[in-house]
Amino acid sequence: MAPGTLAERIPKIHLHCHLEGCLRAPTFLELAGKHGVPLRYTRGGEGAARSAQDDNSPYAFADLDEFLLLFAAVIRALRDPEDYARLAREFVEDALAQKVIYGELFISPSVWTFFNPALDVRATMEAIVTELRAAQPRATFRLLADLTRNFGAESAMATARTMAGMTDLDVIGVALGGDETRFPARLFGDAFAYARSEGLHCVAHAGESDDHPSVRDAVERLGAERIGHGVRALADPATVELLATRRVALEICPTSNRLTGAELPEHPHPFVEFDQLGCVVTIDADDPAIFRTTLEQEYALVERVAGRRALERYVRNAIGAAFSDARHKQAMEAQVAATVAELHARPRS
Ligand SMILES: [Zn+2]
Numbered sequence: 001m002a003p004g005t006l007a008e009r010i011p012k013i014h015l016h017c018h019l020e021g022c023l024r025a026p027t028f029l030e031l032a033g034k035h036g037v038p039l040r041y042t043r044g045g046e047g048a049a050r051s052a053q054d055d056n057s058p059y060a061f062a063d064l065d066e067f068l069l070l071f072a073a074v075i076r077a078l079r080d081p082e083d084y085a086r087l088a089r090e091f092v093e094d095a096l097a098q099k100v101i102y103g104e105l106f107i108s109p110s111v112w113t114f115f116n117p118a119l120d121v122r123a124t125m126e127a128i129v130t131e132l133r134a135a136q137p138r139a140t141f142r143l144l145a146d147l148t149r150n151f152g153a154e155s156a157m158a159t160a161r162t163m164a165g166m167t168d169l170d171v172i173g174v175a176l177g178g179d180e181t182r183f184p185a186r187l188f189g190d191a192f193a194y195a196r197s198e199g200l201h202c203v204a205h206a207g208e209s210d211d212h213p214s215v216r217d218a219v220e221r222l223g224a225e226r227i228g229h230g231v232r233a234l235a236d237p238a239t240v241e242l243l244a245t246r247r248v249a250l251e252i253c254p255t256s257n258r259l260t261g262a263e264l265p266e267h268p269h270p271f272v273e274f275d276q277l278g279c280v281v282t283i284d285a286d287d288p289a290i291f292r293t294t295l296e297q298e299y300a301l302v303e304r305v306a307g308r309r310a311l312e313r314y315v316r317n318a319i320g321a322a323f324s325d326a327r328h329k330q331a332m333e334a335q336v337a338a339t340v341a342e343l344h345a346r347p348r349s
Helices: 025-035 064-076 081-097 109-115 121-133 149-164 185-197 212-220 231-235 237-245 254-260 270-276 295-306 308-321 326-345
Strands: 012-018 100-107 140-146 171-175 201-206 226-229 249-252 281-283
Touching: 012 226, 012 249, 012 281, 012 295, 012 308, 025 081, 064 109, 064 254, 081 100, 081 121, 100 121, 100 171, 100 326, 109 121, 109 140, 109 149, 121 140, 140 149, 149 171, 149 185, 171 185, 185 201, 185 212, 201 212, 212 226, 212 231, 212 237, 231 237, 231 270, 249 270, 249 308, 254 270, 254 295, 270 281, 270 295, 270 308, 281 295, 281 308, 295 308, 308 326
Parallel strands: 012 100, 100 140, 140 171, 171 201, 201 226, 226 249, 249 281
Antiparallel strands: none
């Protein structure tokens, strides 16, 4: 067998991956056609998005705002538990093909029911989890429920309560995505405190479209154990120090950050900088289908820019930052170690 690169061979970990954002483009087209829903969603009605469909992909967008609307359009095409089962089944196929061994996946149930109030959330969760569990023993997947900033504090609390009742369906925590600028962390303190009191883990997107105080608030007000993106924290040494000192892992998604404009021009490779500043860096793909990337491609990008040792460190960091028990982490560590040893042992041609 050809030895390949570390990015190809290494067992992979998803810590920042939205399940709905994994919907394959052809499946999106098929489901939208089947249900008669448009491929685009705009606030306040239907219509064309600002950017033209310039490359024949249903997944073209111009900036973060337009991406969020596209993400909503994707969810609108998922109408019933069978659609979600297909989403999860195809996700598992794609994940196993890339040697993904573990994932904590975001789901956005409040967006599901926004578009489809009649959706049976428990039946949908059961459909998803049945498919995800089929990946065992090769891979284990668990769920983090996004409380979704855009729907406000009350909705976030309601979602947290619903999800606290679904730990039997592999829900292990709550997350916070959506419009960071208009819906700041302080609105969600109660929902996160409630989730924590129910034994759920807490993570949050921050420092993606808003500046470093948003990252600090996510850590201090919400008790976020990991930060999604966080790239804008690089503008403030004190926030970076907070992340480093508290060992709050950063989930860096290079292609996502470039395409949504989250990345600060003066910090083109946030993963390298955070790593050098003593932070815990992990790598993921965010919404791989919509960003037209894969976890393996993100790993390859990182290996090219930062080198094999750095990629290996980021994968080990992800195992360390996962909400898994010590025994499972050791088993994953051993899989990574075996792959690395194999690559080092390969005869040089
Ligand atoms: Zn995300």
